[in-house]
Amino acid sequence: MKKLLAGLVLATSVAACTERAPQVIAIPQTQATDVRPGAMTVTGSATLEVSPDCADLTMTLSTDGARPAVAATALSKKQQEVIDAMKKLGIEAADMKISHITLTPIYKDWQQLKLVTYRAEITITATTKQFDQIAAMMEAGANAGATTMTSQFRRSDLPELKKKVREMALKAAKEKAQTTAKALGIELGRVTTVAEAPAGLMWQSRYFPNYVGNEAAQAPAAAQTVGGALQPLTLDVTVGYELAKDA
Numbered sequence: 001m002k003k004l005l006a007g008l009v010l011a012t013s014v015a016a017c018t019e020r021a022p023q024v025i026a027i028p029q030t031q032a033t034d035v036r037p038g039a040m041t042v043t044g045s046a047t048l049e050v051s052p053d054c055a056d057l058t059m060t061l062s063t064d065g066a067r068p069a070v071a072a073t074a075l076s077k078k079q080q081e082v083i084d085a086m087k088k089l090g091i092e093a094a095d096m097k098i099s100h101i102t103l104t105p106i107y108k109d110w111q112q113l114k115l116v117t118y119r120a121e122i123t124i125t126a127t128t129k130q131f132d133q134i135a136a137m138m139e140a141g142a143n144a145g146a147t148t149m150t151s152q153f154r155r156s157d158l159p160e161l162k163k164k165v166r167e168m169a170l171k172a173a174k175e176k177a178q179t180t181a182k183a184l185g186i187e188l189g190r191v192t193t194v195a196e197a198p199a200g201l202m203w204q205s206r207y208f209p210n211y212v213g214n215e216a217a218q219a220p221a222a223a224q225t226v227g228g229a230l231q232p233l234t235l236d237v238t239v240g241y242e243l244a245k246d247a
Contacts, residue, residue, distance in 0.1 A: 037189060038243040042180065044173025045237075046165045049230040052153035052208050054129045057137050059146040060100075062121040068103055071120035078145050079122055085140035086126050095127040129156075153208045161233055162203070166196070169237040177241055186243055193240035202231045 061078045065071030079098070086096060100123040108116045126137060134151060141149050155161065181188050201209060208231055 038186075039192065039240060040177065040180065040186075040188070040243060041193075041238060041240045042173050042177045043236055043238045044169045044171070044176060045234070046168035046172060047232050047234040048161060048165050048168075050155055050158075050161060050202055050233045051230050052155055054127055054154060054156050055131055055134055056125050056127050056152050056154065057134060057141070058123060058125045058150050058152070059141040059144075060121060060123050060148045061145060062119055062147050063145075064106070064117045064119050066117060068118050068120075071103065071118045075120040075122055079124065081144040082124055082141060082146070085144060086137065089133055089136055089140065090130075091126050091128060091133075091137070097125045097127075099123050099125070152210070154206045155202070155208075156206075158202070158206045158233075162235075165233050165235045166237070169196070169235045170239070173237050173239040177239065181243075189242035189244045191239060192242050193238070195238045197236045197238070199234040199236065200232045202233045203235070 059082065061075060061082065063071050063074035063078060065074055083093075083096060087093070100121070102121045104119045104121070105115055106117045106119050108114045124141075128134065128137065138149055138151075177188060198204075
């Protein structure tokens, strides 16, 4: 009888272990309140009035010849004449660049393609920082047989000027943020965003516009300089700040 009861108890225990589903007890976790700090955005602007500091004189030379070699040889002679003339004016070799060398067959009758001659052309650009030399440079180019001449004024240290304007704009934005925070009695946190918006012609091009007609006359007299009117180099910088949590 004792053996029978012991067997029943063991069978019941085994059945209970196999049939009873496990219990999952969910323990609630204390969630910390995530309070995001406030934010403030300010814009700083800076402008520099830029004047040209050098001029590029571009000259095109051309020669004709019965054969390509004849035209190229004659063109090389003209090219050397221009270079020698520029050196006499004090233009350094490093300030002269040669580009756009072309050799084109010239036809009398395009339908029958009757060849007349070969035309060789080359473009030479001479740079000077002494604007009173431009007339003499043009005279030297004309004496060497230049067919066309154009001049453009530019700023040689534009990358350094852009850096200066950027520093000025960032300083203006920082000072504005500090002044605003002090007036409101809040504390600035870390910088979260920085964006810039350039404005004006000089940010995209180092060359000054060539004024024609009455455009130069209509500009204020104080803004006139050799090579055209002063050009603004402008940059707007937007800076986002995170405010301190206890502000």
